[in-house]
Amino acid sequence: MEIHPSLWTMLIANLLHKEVHDLLLVDHLIAVGLVTITLLLLAIVVRAKISLIPGRLQQVIELVVTALINMLEENIGKEGRKYLPLVGTLAFFIFTANFLGMVPGFSAATGNFNTTVACALIVFLYYNYLGLREHGPGYLKHFTGPIPWLAPLMLPIEIIGHLARPFSLGVRLFGNIGGEHLVSAVFYSMIPILLPVPLMILGLFAAVLQTFVFIMLTQVYIAGALAHDH
Numbered sequence: 001m002e003i004h005p006s007l008w009t010m011l012i013a014n015l016l017h018k019e020v021h022d023l024l025l026v027d028h029l030i031a032v033g034l035v036t037i038t039l040l041l042l043a044i045v046v047r048a049k050i051s052l053i054p055g056r057l058q059q060v061i062e063l064v065v066t067a068l069i070n071m072l073e074e075n076i077g078k079e080g081r082k083y084l085p086l087v088g089t090l091a092f093f094i095f096t097a098n099f100l101g102m103v104p105g106f107s108a109a110t111g112n113f114n115t116t117v118a119c120a121l122i123v124f125l126y127y128n129y130l131g132l133r134e135h136g137p138g139y140l141k142h143f144t145g146p147i148p149w150l151a152p153l154m155l156p157i158e159i160i161g162h163l164a165r166p167f168s169l170g171v172r173l174f175g176n177i178g179g180e181h182l183v184s185a186v187f188y189s190m191i192p193i194l195l196p197v198p199l200m201i202l203g204l205f206a207a208v209l210q211t212f213v214f215i216m217l218t219q220v221y222i223a224g225a226l227a228h229d230h
């Protein structure tokens with residue numbers, strides 16, 4: 001949901017001697033690339049400055065990682081820490097994408113449906129893989145319910161419900177971030193001087209909130225796939 005291409009898309013179009021509208025369809029890919037580069041640079045800087053007496057940046061990263069580990073252990077159990085690589089990557093990627101969308105000249109990668117659905121599909125494939133690895137063929141019992149004679153009814157309902165998860169995850173993130181940036185753009189054009197400050201504060205809150213919702217649902221899906229009480 002991008003009204004205008006980002007400054008970076010226009011710059012790349014100029015470098016490639018192409019019209020800007022020729023790159024509109026890949027504007028979100030350029031945004032994803034910028035998010036990836038930003039996170040790689042952040043990782044390099046943090047790794048180079050790791051010490052027993054952490055600086056401010058290291059303290060922030062450690063605080064976020066500790067919070068993620070606590071969430072994983074609370075929602076999944078003592079083994080939750082092992083899923084930090086996926087959940088942590090999604091958390092940093094989604095927040096950074098949301099945040100960069102607030103910076104002039106950038107567009108939000110998560111303001112495009114393709115990006116959010118790609119993230120949701122990764123979650124969908126991963127938690128089903130974990131379920132099959134944990135339970136083997138018995139994972140199918142998660143779809144049939146606890147009452148055998150209701151299995152023919154429960155199976156299609158459960159399958160439809162699981163197939164709807166990546167769609168709902170993707171639409172929720174896309175709708176909230178895309179809608180927030182659309183509304184902000186409208187107000188910026190109307191009152192460009194004082195209004196952007198409170199809108200940016202609200203935008204930052206939305207960026208954190210939508211990141212939290214996405215990774216929380218991811219943990220719920222993983223916990224459900226691993227559960228043995230079905």
